[in-house]
Amino acid sequence: MDADLKFSDFTTGEKLRLAGLTARMAKRGIADDGTGNVDISDLQARVKRIENEALRRKTGKK
Numbered sequence: 001m002d003a004d005l006k007f008s009d010f011t012t013g014e015k016l017r018l019a020g021l022t023a024r025m026a027k028r029g030i031a032d033d034g035t036g037n038v039d040i041s042d043l044q045a046r047v048k049r050i051e052n053e054a055l056r057r058k059t060g061k062k
Contacts, residue, residue: 010054021047 010018025040032038 005051005054005058009058010050014050014054017050018047021050 007015021043025043028038028040028043
């Protein structure tokens, strides 16, 4: 079973949400003052949930 996701496996809404979350992660990274103390784990968790949702839909698991 192929468990790799392609961009086409996401719905339009998911693509927009991923683009928005990616932009927010980039914005936080740019706002870093050089200390490396920027926490983007909350946004990464949201992206992971979207990916898992698309993977479940692709593989047909509930």
